[in-house]
Amino acid sequence: MRVLKNISISRFFAQIIFIxxxxxxxxxxxxxxxxxxxxxxxxxxxxxxCYFSTGLTVSYFIFQFRFxxxxxxxxxxxxxxxxxxxxxxxxxxxxxxFFISVQFLIFSYLFTxxxxxxxxxxxxxxxxxxxxxxLFLVSIFLISKxxxxxxxxxxxxxxxxxxxxxxxxxTNESLRKIENTTGIFWWxxxxxxxxFSAFLMLIFGAVIYFLYxxxxxxx
Numbered sequence: 001m002r003v004l005k006n007i008s009i010s011r012f013f014a015q016i017i018f019i020x021x022x023x024x025x026x027x028x029x030x031x032x033x034x035x036x037x038x039x040x041x042x043x044x045x046x047x048x049x050c051y052f053s054t055g056l057t058v059s060y061f062i063f064q065f066r067f068x069x070x071x072x073x074x075x076x077x078x079x080x081x082x083x084x085x086x087x088x089x090x091x092x093x094x095x096x097x098f099f100i101s102v103q104f105l106i107f108s109y110l111f112t113x114x115x116x117x118x119x120x121x122x123x124x125x126x127x128x129x130x131x132x133x134x135l136f137l138v139s140i141f142l143i144s145k146x147x148x149x150x151x152x153x154x155x156x157x158x159x160x161x162x163x164x165x166x167x168x169x170x171t172n173e174s175l176r177k178i179e180n181t182t183g184i185f186w187w188x189x190x191x192x193x194x195x196f197s198a199f200l201m202l203i204f205g206a207v208i209y210f211l212y213x214x215x216x217x218x219x
Contacts, residue, residue, distance in 0.1 A: 011175055012064065014189060018171050019121060020060060023131070024053040026164045030138055033157065037145045051107045055114025063122045076115060080108045121172075128172045132165035163204060170196055 028049035035045040063069070088101055120127035139157045174192055 014175060015060070015121075016057075018189075018193065019168065019175070020053075020056055020118075022164060022167065022171075023117065023121070024049065024056060026135060026160055027052050029160055030135065030142070033139075033142050037142065048106060048110055051110035052114040055111035056118045057114075059115035059118025060122050061118075063119050069119055069123070073115065073119075076112065080112070084108065125172065125176065128168040129165075132161065132168065135164070136161050159204075163200065166200055167197070 028045065031045040031048050031052070035048075062072070084101065084104055087104055117131060120131065124130075136158070139161050143153055143157050171193065174189065
């Protein structure tokens with residue numbers, strides 16, 4: 001019983017490092033790209049990444065205790081709307097009021113999105129696939145905003161998403177399968193993950209190297 005409890009705690013910290021951190025990094029990458037094309041974001045991609053990461057981490061931690069999603073999520077929406085109304089009504093200065101309202105809206109959207117992602121990754125075994133699809137569509141939208149489509153742009157915007165998709169699906173399944181095994185958790189999991197990551201990078205690099213000219217000709 002004590003061994004299983006230790007494995008469960010180890011698994012939770014492994015999820016923080018190997019699931020939440022890569023998710024936060026790939027969303028940060030997308031936010032960084034977004035700030036180049038949307039002036040509303042005001043080139044504050046790092047701050048916005050912190051908004052998302054905070055919501056992601058808080059939600060992931062809370063929903064491990066089996067709280068119901070809908071009441072908490074609706075409460076969060078109500079609190080955010082109330083704060084926005086207060087800021088909109090009592091902020092001094094028209095320009096300052098607009099700036100603060102916009103910043104709070106950006107915070108609300110990213111924090112709420114982070115909460116949704118945290119809940120999905122904690123509760124739904126297939127959510128990593130849904131998340132990857134969402135990030136892929138967002139990346140396609142960003143590419144469409146850049147004008148001319150080149151191989152370099154496709155690789156720049158889509159390579160991290162493709163690698164993340166394969167990585168997160170494998171890591172999720174590995175953590176779920178190894179949860180109830182005995183032995184040295186970190187050694188077992190880290191060995192598998194390192195070997196898989198090396199194999200993934202090797203295969204992906206080989207595909208790009210050998211098919212680059214064909215891809216470039218197609219584009």
